[in-house]
Amino acid sequence: MARVYNWQIARKMSYWYGESRPKRQFAAVFDTNKCIACQTCTISCKTTWTSGKGQEYMFWNNVESKPYGGYPLSYDLKVLDMLGSQNWKGNTYQGQTLFEAAPAGERILGYYPSHREYSYPNIGEDEIAGTVDKGMHLTLPNMVWMFYLARICNHCTYPACLGACPRGSIYKRPEDGIVLVDQNKCRGYRECVKACPYKKVFFNSCTGTSEKCIGCFPAGEQGTQPRCFTECIGKIRLRGWINVPSQAQENNPIDYLVHIEKVALPLFPQLGLEPNVYYIPPIHVPEPYLVQLFGPGAPAAVEKYKACHEKNWKMASLIQLFGCTPHVVSKFELEGNTISAFNDKAEKLVNVPVSEPVTIREPFDTKRAVPRMNIN
Amino acid sequence: MKWKIFIIALTIGLLAGCKDAATKASGTTSKNLVAAYVTEGLADISMSSKLWQDAQEIKASLEPQDIAMPKLMQSQIKEIRVKALCDDKKLAFRLEWDDATQDTMQENGLFSDAVAIQLPPSPEAELPDPMMGQSDRPVHIHLWKAAYQRQIELGDWNLRQAHPHASVDHYPFDAASGESKEKMEKQYKIALASGNPISRNRTSSVDDLVANGYGKLAFLPQQNSMGWSQWQQGKWTVIISRPLSQDSSSKGGFKPGQSTFVAFGVWNGAEKQIGSRKMRTVWIPLILKGKAHESQS
Structure with missing residues (x-):
């Protein structure tokens, strides 16, 4: 195995191929605090890409209720359990990645979900982490919690699916870092299904090949965000590009949130894949759980996010930009009360007012001498 | 006296071990598989054909594929029993192995039972590496899968084949x-x-493939082989029949009376075996009997 640098775990690690980063890397930030699990993203993906035979059970995009939900069933718990207890020292991961923990004869530590595990796409929906005792609902913050985690393929820098394929049928596009299964070359061995810890590669029984989220690359080639982004009702998602930390650009929205403010974090960085979808963690969830999901930076990210309206107007403004343009946002600019998005050609995509004037409607209309029934 | 017996036993054991090691190193075995020559009946050969009664059966040891990643570290299936027949146009194999479960589906965590025959493209060619050939010495592989057979029997895939409700x-x-x-x-x-x-859309339960090494399996331009199968009481019996010559130009291929080598691979779906996770034999000498030998076979 080659030795490669994974900045998310702040160390070198073993991988099946040498470090070869694409010219540009597809990346996204999801604000979990804004997700309402309406599943519009899931359906927009489903109707666009996976409505065929053999794809019935596939959800390239899904939204699961944490801590109990997961698709396929308990994928995250199974992977973490297989890997066993591991340690971080500060921001450096001292445990084993999935590549380093591979058993004899295997390329990567993984498992095949059974067809039954795919049979409950949203089990645990809206379930909270514990029981609500008498009177507990009257106290704030609430003692019990849950949150929604929207997931697509992470188009990892070190994809486990790519590393596991014995035929070289999976590749990472040099122009945008999107990871694809070559449908002409795949023989349906399902090593990728076994290896991907996020379980975002699916076997199609009708065609006999494996399929996965394609990051809506045809849209991306036209400068448009993926369907699950543009259809998001909660405006939780922003699609752009990410640089390595040493080349982070302050006016690149992804770099700004991930590298500069460190408020958006990768999902399960300890697995070693350097995933490229980043999450602003939920603000109401116990720290140990957040650290397990998003790494040691989670508590600080939560505090920064909570305080941004008072202490970091730029960050607060940028979060307002999510979901305001269907186009890929390469740069942003804040001027006064207006935040603007720009594409690769430095063309302005949209101006968004960060705050709008407050108008107070009195409950009684003196002009017409009638009470106002709807003043909210 | 006891010491003498012990030394003799040790020597025999060591020699047997050396033979095993030599077999593994060269990738061949000295046990011959003889394809009996028949004048008629091979074109529509069936499982119950009487022609198989006269064909000589060999037992070949199956070893886990533990060279290329991902590897198979252990397996329950230890041997395959093989018979072969040929005429002037075809070469057919009757393959039999013990498998407690009949695995015919390819779906998420479900894997299909399968068997494959591996041959060099022609007897003249220098013998390729027994593990999927090599860059300048390809091998031809005829892969039968229970899932392919199921597809032929049930027709085009639909969800209710696997999930009736x-x-x-x-x-x-x-x-x-x-x-x-x-x-x-x-x-x-x-x-x-x-x-x-x-x-x-499948017309045969056998894929005709070519390989130039690990991870380089590809379809041959022409798909000619046919397969028939039966699983009964913990035992698979599969027949694979291929033309002596794989392409219509008659380049390569085999003729009655020639000698070559053959190897076999077996996959147990219940143990999630697929691709390189398989059991395999070494090269086994294959003698295609000609007309002159007809009466003897």
Whole structure:
């Protein structure tokens, strides 16, 4: 195995191929605090890409209720359990990645979900982490919690699916870092299904090949965000590009949130894949759980996010930009009360007012001498 | 006296070990598989054909594929029993092995039972590496899968074959008809649309393949082989029949009276075996009897 640098775990690690980063890397930030699990993203993906035979059970995009939900069933718990207890020292991961923990004869530590595990796409929906005792609902913050985690393929820098394929049928596009299964070359061995810890590669029984989220690359080639982004009702998602930390650009929205403010974090960085979808963690969830999901930076990210309206107007403004343009946002600019998005050609995509004037409607209309029934 | 017996036993053991090691190193075994020559009946050979009664059976040891990643570290199936027949046009194998479960589905965590025959393209060719050939010495592989056989028996894949109580609201192409329906349906079968033969409508339960090493398995331009199978009381019996010559130009291939080598691979679906996770034999000498030997076979 080659030795490669994974900045998310702040160390070198073993991988099946040498470090070869694409010219540009597809990346996204999801604000979990804004997700309402309406599943519009899931359906927009489903109707666009996976409505065929053999794809019935596939959800390239899904939204699961944490801590109990997961698709396929308990994928995250199974992977973490297989890997066993591991340690971080500060921001450096001292445990084993999935590549380093591979058993004899295997390329990567993984498992095949059974067809039954795919049979409950949203089990645990809206379930909270514990029981609500008498009177507990009257106290704030609430003692019990849950949150929604929207997931697509992470188009990892070190994809486990790519590393596991014995035929070289999976590749990472040099122009945008999107990871694809070559449908002409795949023989349906399902090593990728076994290896991907996020379980975002699916076997199609009708065609006999494996399929996965394609990051809506045809849209991306036209400068448009993926369907699950543009259809998001909660405006939780922003699609752009990410640089390595040493080349982070302050006016690149992804770099700004991930590298500069460190408020958006990768999902399960300890697995070693350097995933490229980043999450602003939920603000109401116990720290140990957040650290397990998003790494040691989670508590600080939560505090920064909570305080941004008072202490970091730029960050607060940028979060307002999510979901305001269907186009890929390469740069942003804040001027006064207006935040603007720009594409690769430095063309302005949209101006968004960060705050709008407050108008107070009195409950009684003196002009017409009638009470106002709807003043909210 | 006891010491003498012990030394003799040790010597025999060591020699046997040396023989095993030599077999593994060279990838061949000295046990011959003889394809009996028949004058008729091979074109429509069946499982119960009397022709098999006269064919000589050999037992070949199956070893886990533990060289290329991902490897198979252990397996329950230890041997395969093989018979062979030939005529002037075809070469047929009757393969039998013990397998407690009949695994015919390819779906998520379900894997298909399978068996494969590996041959050099012709007897003149220098013997390729027994593990899927090498860059300048390809091998021809004829892969039978229980899932392929199932597909032929049940017809085109649909969800209710595997899940009788499943329901689908609709497929986008349901509303279309004729050619446009077919075209629209194909849009969702990306592998088929991209020309991957693995997704084609099946007419045979055997794929004719060529390999130039690990991870380099590809379809041969012509698909000629046929397969028949039966699973009964914990035992698979599979017949694979291929033309002596794989392509219509008659280049390469075999003729009655020639000698070559053959190797076999077995996959146990219940143990999630697929691709390189398989059991294999070494090269076994294969003698195709000719007309002159007909009476003896």
